[in-house]
Amino acid sequence: MNNIKHLIDPMDLSIMELEDILGLANDIMKNPKEYSHLLSGKILATLFYEPSTRTRFSFEAAMMKLGGNILGFSEPNSSSVSKGESLSDTIKIVSTYADIIAMRHPKEGSAKVATIYSSVPIINAGDGGHQHPTQTLTDLLTIKSLKENLEGHVIGICGDLKFGRTVHSLIKAISRYKNNKIILISPEELTIPQYIRDEILIKENIPFIEVERLEDVIDKLDILYMTRVQKERFFNEEDYIRLKDSYILDQSKMSKAKKDMIVLHPLPRVNEIAQEVDKDPRACYFKQAEYGMYVRMALILKLLEVR
Numbered sequence: 001m002n003n004i005k006h007l008i009d010p011m012d013l014s015i016m017e018l019e020d021i022l023g024l025a026n027d028i029m030k031n032p033k034e035y036s037h038l039l040s041g042k043i044l045a046t047l048f049y050e051p052s053t054r055t056r057f058s059f060e061a062a063m064m065k066l067g068g069n070i071l072g073f074s075e076p077n078s079s080s081v082s083k084g085e086s087l088s089d090t091i092k093i094v095s096t097y098a099d100i101i102a103m104r105h106p107k108e109g110s111a112k113v114a115t116i117y118s119s120v121p122i123i124n125a126g127d128g129g130h131q132h133p134t135q136t137l138t139d140l141l142t143i144k145s146l147k148e149n150l151e152g153h154v155i156g157i158c159g160d161l162k163f164g165r166t167v168h169s170l171i172k173a174i175s176r177y178k179n180n181k182i183i184l185i186s187p188e189e190l191t192i193p194q195y196i197r198d199e200i201l202i203k204e205n206i207p208f209i210e211v212e213r214l215e216d217v218i219d220k221l222d223i224l225y226m227t228r229v230q231k232e233r234f235f236n237e238e239d240y241i242r243l244k245d246s247y248i249l250d251q252s253k254m255s256k257a258k259k260d261m262i263v264l265h266p267l268p269r270v271n272e273i274a275q276e277v278d279k280d281p282r283a284c285y286f287k288q289a290e291y292g293m294y295v296r297m298a299l300i301l302k303l304l305e306v307r
């Protein structure tokens with residue numbers, strides 16, 4: 001065992017560490033030049049066994065904006081994974097070349113396994129349908145920046161709550177802040193996993209309800225967190241086709257929402273937010289993706305213990 005700090009699950013960070021990272025991200029946004037050379041000579045490896053736009057590019061942009069360098073793959077078949085190399089061997093090797101690793105993998109628990117073999121910090125950039133803690137840091141920074149604090153909100157989480165790893169991580173993290181109420185909106189087949197209901201919402205006494213219709217609750221929400229139905233996690237294409245358009249947020253639904261509600265989405269979106277909503281000032285999902293780069297800059301600095 002060693003004392004390297006990894007980020008695999010949002011609960012790996014204490015509230016104080018979370019606040020530190022959000023505060024640092026805020027300072028980076030205000031004073032980017034002060035941070036632009038801090039990681040000169042350091043290398044981030046991005047090992048993406050699954051596709052990504054925001055997470056990989058924002059990690060790589062984050063490292064470059066800190067003065068560091070990057071290496072890695074966005075397609076495992078371009079590496080020796082295609083010859084059958086194991087995750088453990090890949091991690092052992094890459095951790096001798098890089099100072100920190102961000103990895104995404106389709107198997108739940110893979111990032112945790114990587115920590116056993118790594119001599120440098122591992123960041124979970126998404127493990128199957130399990131967790132996506134850096135998306136949660138992005139979500140928290142967005143909420144804190146746009147709604148001023150992380151407490152006292154009615155948060156609607158809508159879509160694929162079963163396979164949506166961003167949802168699982170967000171519920172874990174937001175449950176640590178006071179006076180939030182959560183409204184879970186999903187078809188019956190895509191409700192949250194039982195362990196999230198039992199081990200987080202019920203155990204922590206978080207007020208929550210589960211409903212099927214977005215129209216019935218949209219007027220009560222301070223934050224609406226939309227999610228995509230995760231095609232890649234379905235075993236049966238017929239089920240995906242039946243469920244994929246369960247929710248489509250359009251201007252007609254937005255007209256029933258509060259004037260200061262914000263709409264978030266981890267992206268990518270497919271059909272669940274109509275493009276006409278993009279023009280609505282309450283649509284904050286593109287700004288959210290930008291916050292993701294700043295919070296990843298802060299996270300890298302924290303895990304490398306710089307400043």
Ligand code: CP
Nearest residue numbers: 052053054055266267
């Ligand atoms: N939010 C998110 O994880 O997006 P990508 O899949 O594009 O990285």
